[in-house]
Amino acid sequence: MKNIKENITTMVSFISVLTVFIGALFGIHSYVGNLINSKINSPEVIEELSLKLRPFLMFNTDNQILYNKGAFDEYIKNISFEDVKNGIPKNIIIETKIHLQIAPMLECLTYNCYAEPKRDKENRWNYQLISKSYLELEDSEHIKDHVFRLEIIK
Numbered sequence: 735m736k737n738i739k740e741n742i743t744t745m746v747s748f749i750s751v752l753t754v755f756i757g758a759l760f761g762i763h764s765y766v767g768n769l770i771n772s773k774i775n776s777p778e779v780i781e782e783l784s785l786k787l788r789p790f791l792m793f794n795t796d797n798q799i800l801y802n803k804g805a806f807d808e809y810i811k812n813i814s815f816e817d818v819k820n821g822i823p824k825n826i827i828i829e830t831k832i833h834l835q836i837a838p839m840l841e842c843l844t845y846n847c848y849a850e851p852k853r854d855k856e857n858r859w860n861y862q863l864i865s866k867s868y869l870e871l872e873d874s875e876h877i878k879d880h881v882f883r884l885e886i887i888k
Contacts, residue, residue, distance in 0.1 A: 789886045792843070794879035795821055809834070809886050811857070822880060826861040833857055836887040843881040 773779060789804035793813055799806055811831045817824035826849065828838060837851035840861050849861040 787888070790883060792881060792883050794881050795823060796879050798879075800881065805838075805884060805886050809838075810884070813884075822863075824863055826863065826882070827854070828859045828861065828884065830857045830859070834859075834886070839885045839887055841883040841885075843883055845880060849882075 785804035789809060791799055791803060791805040791810065792801040793799050795815060795818070797813060797815070809830055809832065810828065812827075812829040814827045814829075815823035815825070816827060822845075826840065828840070830838075833856055837853070837859050840849035840851070842849065842863065846866045847863050848866065849863055852860045852862070854860045
């Protein structure tokens with residue numbers, strides 16, 4: 735009888751210790767998971783990741799940087815315009831500080847055109863702006879500063 739009581743006491747103690755151990759592991763797992771989620775979802779971490787993963791900038795035909803999200807500081811050396819008629823450039827020259835294997839993506843934000851990239855030199859890209867609609871290009875003359883978005887593709 736005494737032996738059975740000792741065995742039951744030992745089993746209950748073992749199960750209690752095992753339950754406390756499993757509960758502690760679950761608690762640590764939940765704490766670490768919540769800590770990681772709070773760090774990943776913090777605005778500072780998201781901002782840092784976006785600067786590194788998708789750097790871009792917005793500029794206008796007055797050669798003003800309107801918004802820089804990490805692209806100008808690290809990647810862009812110079813932006814220049816060629817063949818400007820009525821405030822609309824036909825070519826945009828982007829010189830980079832480092833060699834980029836893939837052409838940065840240039841978007842026209844104020845009129846309907848697309849930019850066709852061509853590498854001039856190792857760190858220089860020539861974008862020919864081609865209007866999707868002749869009438870729209872003519873109608874865009876009343877816009878003083880045309881705005882472009884340049885995204886670095888990694």
